[in-house]
Amino acid sequence: MFDLHRLRLLRELKHRGTLAAVATALSYAPSSVSQQLSQLEAEVGVRLLEPVGRRVRLTEQAEILVAHTEAVLERLERAEADIAASLTDLTGTLRIASFQTAALALVPTALDLLRDRHPHLRVHVTQMEPERALSALQARDFDLVLAEAYPGNPNPRPPELEEEDLLDDPLHLALPKPPDDAHAESPMAALRSLADHPWAMEPEGTSARHWAMTLCRDAGFEPDVRFETTDLLLHLRLVEQKHAAAFLPDLVWSGQHPTVALRQLPRGQRTRRIFTVVRRGRSQHPAVLACRDALRRAVILP
Known part of the structure; x- marks a missing residue:
């Protein structure tokens, strides 16, 4: 029988990419990780890693082992959930990753609700963009991600991840100055009127940036992106002080009245979907169920 600890190290290598990253995440020495994986190769009787430059990659046989390891770990997480469900008091630590606007608008209220109902549950929250957080969720760094x-x-999700819709968040074109004739201008015309204006957008590689660039290009121009940050509060401040145009969601105001002029976006581009993501084996854990319930209630509370 293969050693589960060594199988988990192989799985970690697949998700984290390098021996050094695995060692850092698990507080091991890199030489120890390498030694354990060498012993796993001896157990299995086939080569599991092959060098690629200064790194290594998994062989076809290693990928087969990782797939089976994922199934074993999922079953163990279900066992952990069953044990937790058998207890009367919800304890332990729940690790959440959330992007900025959801962290500001929804997470504090959800934390209030969790504290009132489950005072012995320790909740750890990290602000992180979904692109990174979902990979970390697969690596078991988090229990739940707001995406x-x-x-x-x-964005197709790996089969081991499970989504649950939370809300549709309206999106708007935020203008650096009030439009001359807000009622006559169509959404596409409003976009085109800002073709020569500086823009604030999220960084390259994010789904928000890809969407924003596509929207501007569909309107017939290449935006002059001078400010790049995932901090949407900075986007808002730049619009308020007339330095940039931006696309802003409702959540950025956390229920307060908008502080800048807004225009409607073209049809089919007016909302982003907010949802929670967990590993399939973790989905029925009482802490995850409690958190998802608290977030749903946070959406409807004033």
Whole structure:
């Protein structure tokens, strides 16, 4: 029988990419990780790693082992959930990753609800963009991730991850100055009127940036992106002080009245989907169920 600890190290290598990253994540020496994987190769009787430059990659046989390891770990997580469900008091630590606007608008209220109902549950929250957080969720760094999906940007999820919709968050074109004739201007015309204006957008590689660039290009121009940050509060401040135009969601105001002029976006581009993501084996854990319930209630509370 193969050693589960060594199988987990192989799985970690697949998700984290390097021996050094595995060692850092698990507080091991890199030489120890390498030694354990060498012993696993001896157990299995086939080569599991092959050098690629200064790194290594998994062989076909290693990928087969990782797939089986994922199934074993999922079953163990279900066992952990069953044990937790058999107890009367919810304890332990729940690790959440959330992007900025959801962290500001929803997470504090959800934490209030969790504290009132489950005072012995320790909740750890990290602000992180979904692109990174979902990979970390697969690596078991988090138990639940708050994620977003922009119009026309479906992101297929690995089968071991499970999504649950939370809300549709309206998106707007935020203007650096009030429009001359807000009622006569169509959404596409409003976009084109800002073709020569500086823009604030999220960084390259994010789904928000891809969506925003596509929207501007569909309107017939290449935006002059001078400010790049995942901090949407900075986007808002730049619009308020007339330095940039931006696309802003409702959550950025956390229920307060908008502080800048807004225009409607073209049809089919007016909302982003906000949802929670967990590993399939973790989905029925009482802490995850409690958190998802608290987030749903946070959406509808004033």
